[in-house]
Amino acid sequence: MTKFFPKALNTIIFLILVIQTLIYYFNTKSSTKVFSQKSVSVENFSSIVLSKSGMTKIGSEKLNKIDDNNISLEGISYLENSKYKIYGSNIFIDMENDVSSSKDDVEVINSMGILNAESFTNLDSEGKILFKGKVTFVSHD
C-alpha cells in the first residue's frame, strides 16, 4: 500500500501538469487571435489595390479587415481608378471576387458625367456597376 501511494500521487501530479499545459496552450492561442483582429482596424486609411480595372485607390475614415478577403470601409469612403471615381460611405469590398458594394448614397464620376444613386454594387471582374433606387446621370454628351 505504502509503495502504491507515491506512484499514484506522481501519476496525479503528472496529469495535472499535462492539463495545465493544455490550458496554457489554448489560452495563448485564443489571445493571439484577438490581438490580430484588433490590429487591422485603421483610421483615415488610404491604399492602392490591384483589380481588373487596374490600380484602384481606396480610402475611408476607418477600415476594418473582416478576414483575408473582405474589408469594410466605414464612414466617408472612396474608390478611384482610371475608369471611375466612386464617393460614398460604408463600402464593403470582397477582394476575392472583385466586388464592392454599399447601401448608402453614392456619387460616381466617369469620363461621361456624374451619376448619383441610392446604392451600388460594383462587379469589377465583369466591368459592370449596378445602381439601385432613384438614379440620376448627368452627362456632358
Place this chain on the structure above:
Amino acid sequence: MTKYILIILLFIFKYAQSESYVKAGDSLIWDSEKQSYTANGDVEFQNDKFIAFADKMIAEYIEQKDKEVFTIVELFNDVIIEFKDEIFKGDYAIYTREDNIIKLTGNVSIKSPTRLLTGYELIADIDNNKRILNSADDESLVEVLLDNNAKN
C-alpha cells in the same frame, strides 16, 4: 475688371455646353465592357434634341477623345418623345445619333398642334424635318415634310 470678364465668360461657356441626362426610378447598370447604360423604371432621357420617357432604356456609347458619347438610344414600353411642339408615342423607339433619326414602332402616334396621326411605324428625320408614318400592312403611308421655315 479682367477677372470679372473671365468669370462671366466661364459662366457662359459652362451653359453653352450641351448636357444630357438619364433618370431612372428603379435601377441603372453601367456596363463598361459592352459600353452601355441600361436604365429601368420610369426612365427619363434628355439630350439637346428631345426629351423621352419610357419603362426601360438602353443607351450605347463610344469613347471619343477620352470622353464617352451616346450613339444609340433604345426605349422600351410606353415610349413618349417630346420634340419641340410634337409628341411621338410608341411601344419601342430607337434613336441614332449619327443620322439624327428617331424610329418608333408598335402603336405609334404623332401629335402636333394641328394634327394627330396614328400608325405602326414612325420615322422622324430630325435633320431633314421629315416624318414618315406607315401602317402595319404597308397599305397606307403618310409622308410629311414639315415647313422649311421651321428650324430644328
